Amino acid sequence: MNPHELYMRAALKQAEAARRKDEVPVGAVIVQDGKIIARGHNTRESGKNPCAHAELLAIVRAAKKVGGWRLTGCTLYVTLEPCPMCAGAIVNSRLDAVYFGAYDPKAGALGSLCDLNAIGLNHRFAVEGGVLEGECAQILKEYFAGKRKKRR
C-alpha cells in the first residue's frame, strides 16, 4: 500500500468513529515525519459545536502536540474535501500538504465549489484529491441512505 493510502485508512478509521456516534462520517489525521501526530472526527452534533469538523479538531490537537500554531512540515489526510472553514484553518496553520478522499461539489473549498488555495492568501499548500475516493465516498453514501430510510 502506498503511504498516502495508509494514512487515508487511518482517516477512514476516524470517519468510522464518527459514524458510530451517528455523526456525518468524516475523519482526518495529521502526519509529521511519517508519524500520525493527531486525529480527529466530526462531532458537530454530539459536541454541539459547529466548528467540530474532523480537520479543525485534528489541527488544534496537532498544534498542541508540536507546541505552537505553525504546522509547517505536516500533512493532513481527510476523507472528504475540506469546507471553507477547514480550508481556511489549513491556510492559517501553514500545513505543507493536504490529501483528501471524496470530492464535495456542494461545499468543497479546494477545487470543487471554490479553491481557497488559489485566491492569493499568504500561504499555499500541495493538494491531491481522490485518495481512496471510493471508500471515502461510500461511508458517507451509506450514512445518508440510512438517514433517509429512518425518516420514511
Added chain:
Amino acid sequence: MNPHELYMRAALKQAEAARRKDEVPVGAVIVQDGKIIARGHNTRESGKNPCAHAELLAIVRAAKKVGGWRLTGCTLYVTLEPCPMCAGAIVNSRLDAVYFGAYDPKAGALGSLCDLNAIGLNHRFAVEGGVLEGECAQILKEYFAGKRKKRR
C-alpha cells in the same frame, strides 16, 4: 449610540484584551435577543492554536451557551473582516448577520479578498462592514507600528 456601535465597542474591548497579551488585537462578541452571549479575542500565539481567532472562539462559546451548533437568531460583531476560516465558521454555525469594523484587503473573506457569502454555500447571512471602522483599524495599526519599532 446606535446598537451596532454599542456591540462593536464590546468587541473592541475584546481586541484590547488581545493587545494586552501581545496578540494581534481582534475581538468579537455574539448577540442574541439584544444580549451578548459570548465573547472572544485572538489568542493564536499565547494559546499556540492556529484556530484561536476571535470569531471562532466566540462561535464555539455561543454554541455551548445555546446548547446546540445552530446559532440561528444570533449576530456576530467583530473588529476585523473575517478570514476564510472564520467566514466558513459563520456559514457552518448559521449565524443571521455579521457586522465588522475594519476591512482586510489581504485576507478578508466577506468582500475584500473573496466573498464566501456569495459562492452558493447552503447558508447566507446579512453583512455590514465599516462599523466603527476608524477605531477598529487604529488599534491594529498601533499594534503593528509597535512591532516594527521593537524590531529596529
